[in-house]
Amino acid sequence: MALPLRIGLIGAGWVTLYHLRGWQALAEEAVVVAIADPSDKASKNRVAEFGIGARYRSASEMLAAGGLDAVDIAAPRAAHAELVRLAADHGLPILCQKPLAPTLDEAQQLVADITGRVRLMVHENWRFRAYYRQAAQWIAQGRIGKVKAASLSLVTSGTVPNAEGRLTALERQPMLRGEQRMLVAEVLIHHLDTLRMLLGPMSVRAAVLSRTCPEILGEDGAVLHLETAGGAGVSVFASFAAYGAQPEQVDRLTLLGERGVIRLDGAELVFRSGGDEERISFDQAAVYQGAYTATLAHFLRSLRENTPFETSPEDNLETLRLVEDCYRLSGWESAGKSRTEGHAA
Numbered sequence: 001m002a003l004p005l006r007i008g009l010i011g012a013g014w015v016t017l018y019h020l021r022g023w024q025a026l027a028e029e030a031v032v033v034a035i036a037d038p039s040d041k042a043s044k045n046r047v048a049e050f051g052i053g054a055r056y057r058s059a060s061e062m063l064a065a066g067g068l069d070a071v072d073i074a075a076p077r078a079a080h081a082e083l084v085r086l087a088a089d090h091g092l093p094i095l096c097q098k099p100l101a102p103t104l105d106e107a108q109q110l111v112a113d114i115t116g117r118v119r120l121m122v123h124e125n126w127r128f129r130a131y132y133r134q135a136a137q138w139i140a141q142g143r144i145g146k147v148k149a150a151s152l153s154l155v156t157s158g159t160v161p162n163a164e165g166r167l168t169a170l171e172r173q174p175m176l177r178g179e180q181r182m183l184v185a186e187v188l189i190h191h192l193d194t195l196r197m198l199l200g201p202m203s204v205r206a207a208v209l210s211r212t213c214p215e216i217l218g219e220d221g222a223v224l225h226l227e228t229a230g231g232a233g234v235s236v237f238a239s240f241a242a243y244g245a246q247p248e249q250v251d252r253l254t255l256l257g258e259r260g261v262i263r264l265d266g267a268e269l270v271f272r273s274g275g276d277e278e279r280i281s282f283d284q285a286a287v288y289q290g291a292y293t294a295t296l297a298h299f300l301r302s303l304r305e306n307t308p309f310e311t312s313p314e315d316n317l318e319t320l321r322l323v324e325d326c327y328r329l330s331g332w333e334s335a336g337k338s339r340t341e342g343h344a345a
Contacts, residue, residue, distance in 0.1 A: 005030040005300065006067060008092075010059045010083055011074035012037035012046045014173065015097065019074050020050045022293035029300050032072070036062040059083055063090045070095065070303070072296075074123070076175060077102055077186075081110045084120065093119040095299045099189060100316055102181070104324040111313045121299050121309035122316040126190035127197040128294040130287050131269045134280060135255065135262050136198055138271055144257025147199055150234045151254045152191055157247050158240040159213035159220045167215065168247040169240050182218025184209065184326045188238055191251070193311075193319040195236075198255070201229045201318070204325035209332045212241035224326060 007023060009016060009032050016035075023032050034054040037043040043055045056062040063071075063086060071087040073080060073096040081101045087094045100122060101107040114120055126132070138144065158169025169176060176182055184192075196202060203226060210221035224236040239245075253264040260273025267284040271277065295311075302309050309315075327333050 003029055005069040005303075006033045007031065007070055007072055008034045008036070008062050008068040009046075009052075009072045009074065010036050010062070010087075011076075011097075012039060012042035013074065013076075016046060016074045018289055018292040019072060019296070020046060021289055022296045023072075024050065025293050026296055026300065029304075030070070030296070034062050034065070034068065037075075059086055063087065063092075068092060070299075072123075073097060081106055084110060084114060088114050088118045088120075091118060093121075093303055095121050095123050095296070097123045098193075098311075098316065099185070099320055099323070100313060102185070104317070104320045107313075107317055107320050111317060114313070119303065119309075120313050121302065122311045122313060123295055123299075124190070124193050124311040124316065124319070125291040125295040127194045127311070128291040128298070129194075130290055131264055131267065131280070131282050132194050132198065134269055135253075135264065138262055139198060139255070139257075143271060144255065144260035144262055144273060146230065146258045147228070147232050147255050148258060149232055149256045150195065150199060150228075152195065152234075152236050153252045154187070154191065154236075154238040154249060155242045155245050156240050156249055157242055157245040158249075159216060160241050160243055162247065167213065170215065176218070177216050180217045181323075181327060181332075182216060183220055183222050183238060183240060184224075184323055185218075187240075187249070188222060188224075188236065188326075189319060189323050191236060191238075192322045193316075195226070195234060196319060196322075199228045199232065199234065202226045202234060202322065204322055204329055207326040207330040209326070209330040212239075219332060222326070226322070 007030050012035055023030060032052055035043050035046055035052050036056040036059045038057055047055050070093040073083050075083055077099055080096055084094055084096055101110055159167055205227050206225040208223045209219040211219050213220050220240040222238045226234040250266045255262040263270045267282040269280045
């Protein structure tokens with residue numbers, strides 16, 4: 001393929017702002033030459049802001065027009081499987097936003113259908129955040145020894161009314177209102193994937209999910225207990241409905257090792273072992289955008305060098321198994337009918 005690669009972007013929603021900024025930073029290697037979205041307003045805004053050459057109402061129209069070297073799918077997750085199959089029919093390499101499909105069964109079928117036909121990478125950018133890459137490096141260097149226990153928390157006020165009566169999480173992502181699988185499937189999927197990257201294979205031992213906000217169908221609270229293949233306990237405590245908490249999503253992570261500890265508090269990462277200490281402060285906004293750019297750069301590098309994708313479809317299935325087990329063990333799906341009826345009332 002001649003550089004820069006010609007990218008077709010499917011989707012023009014809020015997340016595509018970060019995709020397009022990332023592609024813009026990699027302009028010598030790839031350029032978004034076309035965008036497809038059923039919303040004229042959304043696609044026109046992206047075209048005007050980023051100077052995209054062609055705009056289409058549907059992915060099928062864009063793909064039929066040709067002139068593309070790869071496709072970036074950033075549409076709602078319900079459409080991922082259909083769009084991946086469509087792009088595969090055109091023989092194009094595909095980068096698809098997480099998850100591959102809304103459920104594990106659908107994702108497994110998609111992987112079976114696509115394997116061997118085209119190159120497919122899942123856009124799972126959380127693990128590419130600079131502080132998580134640094135933590136992974138410290139672990140790989142053996143600086144804290146074997147990890148014995150880990151704890152991750154994410155607490156925000158996004159689904160409780162603020163002083164103005166607004167629900168900030170739903171203003172940022174209105175689609176969250178109608179998702180019966182909300183917190184784990186849409187948000188904590190990132191954290192579960194990142195924990196897998198840091199600690200290796202894991203299994204879910206227990207899960208309790210809850211809903212506080214009456215304006216959503218899905219859960220906005222989760223308490224999870226996992227275990228690594230090496231026997232380390234891992235706890236995940238998350239809530240979007242914490243009164244008095246900040247509306248922004250801030251990760252807090254503790255990794256306890258035999259010889260030291262790694263702690264992340266928002267954008268500050270600390271390593272301690274005996275009298276040794278290393279502290280790194282990151283710019284949160286730069287880390288957020290940088291993770292998108294790093295994900296795109298990995299996609300391009302893997303295409304160019306014909307090397308494996310770190311977030312391959314098979315790897316994403318392992319994360320989706322954890323997500324599925326959270327819902328299964330919590331009984332969330334079996335209680336869904338009564339929640340839906342209560343929401344409608």
